[in-house]
Amino acid sequence: MDSLELTSPTALRTFVQGIRAAAPYIYAFRGNTFVIALDGEVVASEKFIGIIHDLNLLHSLGFRLIVVHGMRPQIEAILAQQNIESRFANGVRVTDADTMDCVLEAAGQVRSRIEALLSLGLANSPMAGARNRISSGNYLTAKPLGVIDGQDMQLTGTIRRIDREAIQQRLDDGDIVLISPLGYSPTGEIFNLTMEVVAARVAIRLEALKLIFLFGGDGLRKDKKRIDTISTDEAETLLKKPRRLPEALRLYLPQAIYASRGGVPRVHFLSSRRDGALLIELFTRQGVGTMLSHRSLEAVRAADIDDIGSILALIEPLETEGILVRRSRERLEAEIEQFIVIEYDNLIIGCAALAPFVDENVGEMAALAVHPEFQREGYGEMLLHHIEGWARKLNLEAIFALTTHTAHWFVERGFRQVPVSQLPLKKQVLYNYQRNSLVYWKKL
Ligand code: ARG
Numbered sequence: 001m002d003s004l005e006l007t008s009p010t011a012l013r014t015f016v017q018g019i020r021a022a023a024p025y026i027y028a029f030r031g032n033t034f035v036i037a038l039d040g041e042v043v044a045s046e047k048f049i050g051i052i053h054d055l056n057l058l059h060s061l062g063f064r065l066i067v068v069h070g071m072r073p074q075i076e077a078i079l080a081q082q083n084i085e086s087r088f089a090n091g092v093r094v095t096d097a098d099t100m101d102c103v104l105e106a107a108g109q110v111r112s113r114i115e116a117l118l119s120l121g122l123a124n125s126p127m128a129g130a131r132n133r134i135s136s137g138n139y140l141t142a143k144p145l146g147v148i149d150g151q152d153m154q155l156t157g158t159i160r161r162i163d164r165e166a167i168q169q170r171l172d173d174g175d176i177v178l179i180s181p182l183g184y185s186p187t188g189e190i191f192n193l194t195m196e197v198v199a200a201r202v203a204i205r206l207e208a209l210k211l212i213f214l215f216g217g218d219g220l221r222k223d224k225k226r227i228d229t230i231s232t233d234e235a236e237t238l239l240k241k242p243r244r245l246p247e248a249l250r251l252y253l254p255q256a257i258y259a260s261r262g263g264v265p266r267v268h269f270l271s272s273r274r275d276g277a278l279l280i281e282l283f284t285r286q287g288v289g290t291m292l293s294h295r296s297l298e299a300v301r302a303a304d305i306d307d308i309g310s311i312l313a314l315i316e317p318l319e320t321e322g323i324l325v326r327r328s329r330e331r332l333e334a335e336i337e338q339f340i341v342i343e344y345d346n347l348i349i350g351c352a353a354l355a356p357f358v359d360e361n362v363g364e365m366a367a368l369a370v371h372p373e374f375q376r377e378g379y380g381e382m383l384l385h386h387i388e389g390w391a392r393k394l395n396l397e398a399i400f401a402l403t404t405h406t407a408h409w410f411v412e413r414g415f416r417q418v419p420v421s422q423l424p425l426k427k428q429v430l431y432n433y434q435r436n437s438l439v440y441w442k443k444l
Pocket of ligand 1: 025229266281282283285286288289290291
């Protein structure tokens with residue numbers, strides 16, 4: 001492992017920011033179960049050692065890890081050596097007895113490699129002595145897949161039962177659980193299973209917080225840009241044109257959707273080409289891969305007392321710059337029911353308030369603020385839209401806003417400037433002529 005040379009002040013600052021940004025995720029994730037699906041290509045690549053280090057690190061932080069491995073390229077190599085033709089039906093391998101021998105050989109190779117590397121610890125680091133125990137076992141009971149489209153799949157199987165208690169027991173003991181895509185029948189037969197199916201089913205059954213597919217090839221892109229989040233419905237649309245998808249995604253996406261619908265809150269797709277991809281994806285908001293989730297990540301809701309700290313953090317910088325009028329914590333506490341917030345992934349990223357003037361039947365929109373990292377993504381609009389809806393529900397005829405800096409923003413959204421004298425009397429009394437804000441008005 002390279003040791004970090006934090007010589008420049010900028011490097012140090014970035015380092016500190018990085019750790020601070022990671023801390024809430026570590027706190028939220030530790031103690032939860034993660035299924036990591038490694039495809040065979042990743043296991044074979046020279047990047048694999050870095051991934052193993054990252055898995056060790058996650059394990060040491062208290063993540064419960066289940067690693068499911070694939071082995072397609074390894075099986076292909078052995079089949080080729082033995083001059084056995086490889087056969088697929090609908091993307092699934094047809095496993096006859098000779099092929100099964102090759103599958104078992106490949107599984108042996110791959111799992112030994114993973115076990116060996118996971119035992120390695122982090123050389124030249126304080127983690128060098130950390131012992132990882134890796135457990136594997138007969139966790140999967142399988143049955144034959146049977147005849148599909150007229151093709152007898154022979155020893156290709158499907159999962160019949162997952163021994164959840166046994167896996168949980170190993171995780172409770174602090175082990176990393178390693179699962180090969182092989183299943184056993186009560187009569188002692190072995191079946192060849194599909195890695196992505198195993199990963200998805202195990203993730204559902206073990207109520208994993210995340211299922212993460214790590215693969216060698218390209219990730220999901222659109223117009224050359226990474227697709228960073230995607231809903232299950234959008235993913236289904238993509239599957240209608242499978243030829244446009246990178247191969248790994250074509251295989252994994254259907255299972256990812258299945259897992260997502262089955263209750264796994266987030267499924268991630270990561271190309272292993274980027275060193276540290278797992279850590280970046282888990283410990284930054286932006287991530288590096290594509291995240292699939294059933295529910296939308298953001299929600300607008302009424303603020304409550306617990307949001308005060310976050311709201312203050314949002315508006316204070318704007319107060320300092322003179323963009324918003326200062327308001328005290330006490331006042332905020334007293335007026336908290338006038339606030340709405342946008343929550344993104346458990347983080348408050350925007351707020352706005354509506355103060356009704358009942359006599360005049362109008363409302364003031366105030367304290368509109370969006371977190372700097374989330375600006376220009378339409379969150380201001382989202383807040384305005386909700387404030388307008390709320391004002392309509394209260395049967396208000398108009399909303400207004402006082403601004404010194406952002407007049408154009410309001411104009412672009414249907415407000416027009418009015419004289420101060422149009423303000424409700426109570427507001428006029430408080431009007432600060434020194435500040436000289438402009439008044440923008442929008443009829444509802
Ligand atoms: N670190 C967060 C998580 O693991 C967010 C990741 C976001 N990733 C993305 N591809 N948009 O849940």
